[in-house]
Amino acid sequence: MVLSPAVMAHPHSFIDMKTELVAQDDTFTGLKMTWTMDEITSADLLYDAGEAKPGSVVWKKLAAGVMANVLGQHYFSEIWHNQQRVKFLNLPTEYNLSRNGHKAVLEFILPLAEPPKLTGQRFEILTFDPTYFVDMFYDKYTLEETYEVLDAIQREDFDDLRGELGDLLFQVVFYAQMASEQDRFNFEDVCHAISDKLERRHPHIFGDATAETSSEVLKNWEAIKTAERADKAQHSALDDIPKALPALMRAHKIQKRCHNVGFDWTTLGPVVAKVHEEIDEVMHEAQQSVVDGEKLEEEIGDLLFATVNLSRHLGSKAETALQKANDKFERRFREVEAIIAAQGLSMPGATLEQMEAAWQQVKRGEKR
Numbered sequence: 001m002v003l004s005p006a007v008m009a010h011p012h013s014f015i016d017m018k019t020e021l022v023a024q025d026d027t028f029t030g031l032k033m034t035w036t037m038d039e040i041t042s043a044d045l046l047y048d049a050g051e052a053k054p055g056s057v058v059w060k061k062l063a064a065g066v067m068a069n070v071l072g073q074h075y076f077s078e079i080w081h082n083q084q085r086v087k088f089l090n091l092p093t094e095y096n097l098s099r100n101g102h103k104a105v106l107e108f109i110l111p112l113a114e115p116p117k118l119t120g121q122r123f124e125i126l127t128f129d130p131t132y133f134v135d136m137f138y139d140k141y142t143l144e145e146t147y148e149v150l151d152a153i154q155r156e157d158f159d160d161l162r163g164e165l166g167d168l169l170f171q172v173v174f175y176a177q178m179a180s181e182q183d184r185f186n187f188e189d190v191c192h193a194i195s196d197k198l199e200r201r202h203p204h205i206f207g208d209a210t211a212e213t214s215s216e217v218l219k220n221w222e223a224i225k226t227a228e229r230a231d232k233a234q235h236s237a238l239d240d241i242p243k244a245l246p247a248l249m250r251a252h253k254i255q256k257r258c259h260n261v262g263f264d265w266t267t268l269g270p271v272v273a274k275v276h277e278e279i280d281e282v283m284h285e286a287q288q289s290v291v292d293g294e295k296l297e298e299e300i301g302d303l304l305f306a307t308v309n310l311s312r313h314l315g316s317k318a319e320t321a322l323q324k325a326n327d328k329f330e331r332r333f334r335e336v337e338a339i340i341a342a343q344g345l346s347m348p349g350a351t352l353e354q355m356e357a358a359w360q361q362v363k364r365g366e367k368r
Contacts (some may be wrong), residue, residue, distance in 0.1 A: 014038040014181070017127055019077060022109060028118050030093075030111040031077065031125075040177055042104035044141060045097070054098055063097035066106055079112070080124040087113040142171045143244070200224065222260065237261050248319040251308040259312075271306075271313050278303035335362045 020032040037045075045062055052058035079086040088110050095108035145168045152161035176187040201224050203209035204217065211217045225240075237257045241250060258264055265271050282303050285296040311318040339358040340350050347355070 014041070017077075019125065019127060021125075022111075023118055024115075026117055026119050027115045028112065028121075028123065029115045030088075030109055031079075033077070033106075033108050033110055035106040036100065037104045037106070038181075039102045040174060040181070042102060043174065045104040046099060046102070049099065055096075059097055063095055063106070066097060066104075067092065067095050067108065077110075078126045080126070081116055081121065086116065086123075089113050142168075145171055246319060248304070248308055248322060249317075251305050252312055252317055252319065255309050255312055265313070268313055271310050274306045275303070275310050278306045332359065332362045332366075335365075 015038070016036040018034040018036075020034075021028065022030040022032050045066070048062060049058055089112070092108040093111050095106065098105050098107070145164065149161065149164045149168050152158075152164045172190065173187060176185070176190050180186040199206040201221055203220065203224075204211035209220060211220055226237075237260065238254055241253050241257065243250070245253065255264070278299065282296070282299045285292065285299050308318040311321055336355060336358040337347060339361060340347055340355065343350075343354070345354065
């Protein structure tokens with residue numbers, strides 16, 4: 001049995017690794033790995049597992065997800081024999097995820113590609129913190145919690161909002177704790193950072209600057225952000241626009257930044273013409289005898305970007321406009337379902353003509 005100290009398997013994860021040799025007769029067949037994850041890393045896994053019983057489908061899916069992250073990474077271990085590294089098979093033969101208190105425990109058998117004999121042989125087993133690491137990202141959870149907060153706000157469900165804000169706060173504490181364990185910053189530093197930023201960006205409140213109108217406040221805000229980018233050696237107007245933003249919102253921000261430095265049309269005509277141009281290019285690609293999917297996707301993206309630009313020039317945010325369109329469509333579709341059901345039909349069973357007639361009925365009802 002080989003016991004390793006806690007190794008930093010990822011900048012966000014600490015794992016206690018236990019490695020046991022697996023042998024059959026006189027043949028060294030593989031390693032049995034037991035990875036006990038730290039409480040922070042375990043939190044999301046155990047939350048997703050809930051009250052599911054060990055060995056259930058829920059645990060099996062979670063185990064498969066974790067194993068998918070570590071395949072091909074050499075499992076932070078190497079075996080050397082006769083000055084040559086012994087190769088593992090690509091896939092573990094067995095794996096299991098379980099709970100031990102507040103920690104998740106991953107166990108798996110890692111077979112050797114060409115099992116060597118044991119008797120009279122010397123093996124060196126290394127467990128290390130490699131330059132590559134297992135990717136264990138939590139961004140999807142943060143994004144999900146953020147959207148759930150926004151949904152509760154839009155529904156004005158304050159009981160639900162209280163709980164959703166707690167879930168989002170947990171994400172903040174979660175990341176701060178991970179950073180603290182790496183001696184980078186802690187939760188108190190996070191609070192100081194936002195406090196300092198608010199004071200810095202509101203000199204008309206906390207400083208000697210003056211701003212009589214909202215437009216002056218925004219002008220000061222942009223000037224301060226430009227100076228901050230310069231201090232960070234960010235030389236492009238687009239440097240600090242988050243890539244994780246929803247695509248329509250990011251497009252709007254990109255175009256607005258370009259506008260702020262003068263790279264923008266000054267009249268509506270060219271903006272509208274660009275939309276028509278992009279529609280033509282989409283149709284050109286779509287009508288090819290052999291459609292190039294990647295090229296068509298690129299042209300659709302260009303069309304969406306041009307449409308966001310048109311929306312911006314007309315004083316509207318495309319993200320907000322599309323959300324409203326989604327809500328309107330959903331409301332109308334639900335009414336169509338009700339009309340079809342009242343006719344003794346189901347949506348799959350109704351004809352397109354019947355559904356279209358119901359749709360027009362809903363639209364007429366809205367105009368009254």
